[in-house]
Amino acid sequence: MTAGILTIGDEILIGQTIDTNSAVIAKHLNANGVSIKRILSVADTIEGIIEGLESLEDDCDIVLTTGGLGPTKDDITKHAFRKYFDDDLVFKKEYFEKVKKVFEERGFKVTEAHINQFHLPSKAELYQNNMGSAPGMLFEENGTLFFSMPGVPYEMEHLLVERLLPILKERSGDNEVYHRTLMTVGAGETTLANQIEGIVDQLPLDASVAYLPNLGSVRIRFSVSGNQITDSKAELDRLFLQMKEKLEPFAYGEDELPLAKHIGDLLISRHLKLSLAESCTGGHLGHEITKIPGSSAYFEGSVISYSYLQKESILGVKKETLLIYGAVSEETVIEMQKGIIRFTGSDVSISISGIAGPTGGTPDKPVGTIWMACGNKEKYFTKKVMAGKNRLKNMEYAAVHALNLLRQFIYEVY
């Protein structure tokens, strides 16, 4: 089964909104054996939407659209569908009454705009949206399914997973898509490719490989797909293990495992508690760690020290250290690393101090200079990273390196 995704909205075409919906849809469909042929984004115009529907209907079994279903005036998707299917708008009274009831229970007022929202194409089969007022609309014409969802991400995902996927599961055939992904950190694309070249050459003919680099880390994705892929899958599984072993120092896990989740697993298995002393990353490292469900089992907490005063008073960094070496120095991050352990009583800790930019650099310490330490009460590793000029990227880059440093420390010491 093949699908096409059409995301509708001027905000996407002017770059004001990043289209995250397509990735969410693609992930869910793929996991259910539906492969995506194309993703297309068009403006909020009836012609644009109609052209988009036409181009996708051509070679897709199902076309999914997001956006343009809200109660305000810019929402014109329903008019495009009406025209595309040569249909009329009718007042969907039954659905409206349901929504009205929910609104009244919550003390919201139903407005003219809401009533207008339920004038919808007569051919649309409506699917209830528990997260908002706009329902999902399903059309079936000339053997193609069309499913229209709102653009608000959590409403879209709710309709996709709870309403559409059960329908697709019923209808899908035997086509299968099989992915294995190797998660690596600390080496570039070419280094990795060279190391596993000999093994990649042995992969089955229908397999494909993709290297997906991101700040400091690379995912390597292997895929096979088709109707009869049992053998290819087994062969891929066998070689995948070999490649993982070959890339040992860099490969830390599989299948979209976040590095922070891997660190969490390491900490749990060794009964260690972690704390952080963040300066230039300003909370980003803590966020990376705590966005993993269950992180409260091993994360003790952290101090974000944005001033000299706090580095001294809270973390116990010596005044002389700050005066002689500065806040961005190996000496300071070591004292921060020890200080946060004293402060929180955790077993291991990470500290980071750097110049995130875009200003604040000096000739010795240009923007992007970042020092980090990680260790326990006795031992520690330190690392200096020279990043770029982009503040947010520097923070993200520093967090990846810091997590990787902790990984190495745990491997070595525990």
Place this chain on the structure above:
Amino acid sequence: MTAGILTIGDEILIGQTIDTNSAVIAKHLNANGVSIKRILSVADTIEGIIEGLESLEDDCDIVLTTGGLGPTKDDITKHAFRKYFDDDLVFKKEYFEKVKKVFEERGFKVTEAHINQFHLPSKAELYQNNMGSAPGMLFEENGTLFFSMPGVPYEMEHLLVERLLPILKERSGDNEVYHRTLMTVGAGETTLANQIEGIVDQLPLDASVAYLPNLGSVRIRFSVSGNQITDSKAELDRLFLQMKEKLEPFAYGEDELPLAKHIGDLLISRHLKLSLAESCTGGHLGHEITKIPGSSAYFEGSVISYSYLQKESILGVKKETLLIYGAVSEETVIEMQKGIIRFTGSDVSISISGIAGPTGGTPDKPVGTIWMACGNKEKYFTKKVMAGKNRLKNMEYAAVHALNLLRQFIYEVY
């Protein structure tokens, strides 16, 4: 001038990578008067790429592609271009020598894969990439420009801004695109739309309006475009001010101003220093604040207290408060808010404690229950938010509400 964007990569079509490149390209082009007709994502296949190029060439003056230029085997964009333009691959020795020199200076080894990378279509004019090895490629055929860039986001943006935009500026005509965006927080799309309905009706005929909701906030974008838009622009500017006034309690700024930047401006103008005591948001609020350049001028630091122990010992929350009311309670966030001020000496502070989920809820306090306080030494505001089941969304939602609460506190008290 019109443009089409083609992003190439299986990783996009299986949802493994969110296509952020398109938004970055769209933003830059739009700001330079180039409007985007369509954004299309296709798989790493020669036919897919060629079909994509064809469909965009039709009605776009320029077609931009990203992805598929790296040194590894999955990179086939150059073969698609070669075929599309009926061209041959030639060894671009001059560019290769340059890259080799840079590699050698940095102590990297040039491999077979790298040499292979510089066999490129003969018709391609190469543009130097200072951030990586793959150059930008420019083709001009049948009056259409084609510009191919790598998929790595910072390499792409570098080539776009430093190499392509100067060329486009030289060639672009008089077409103009004009946007004004109103940033709001604390009200839904329908509430906002109702309040400004009367003014929106007076907008010039060529103006369009879009509501762009996100967790707890809505951007409202007004646009006019064309060759002669001086009058429409003036009229939009006039009505924009009226709408901003009308939406006073919710509208905090314009033109993509992040809420955290606005808070920073408020703090600076009133000479206030801020500190945070985060529990369930785990650093996310600190990250939101510190990713704003210059935030060190007003951000004192924070404590992330993930355990009872730390709430007591560091923030001075009373043992009885935790025992009687629990960590997620109004009483606890008030003591945290006061505690972090004592601890850091800041003027104002925010505290947050909640159940981020996906587990850990109780019948009284289900997942998504989040308490927050903000204030100074004497006064405070508190707020309880009932969010959803998604851990990451709950953190983001809580941060928006907390910033908005601080905004209200500053307006009222200072």
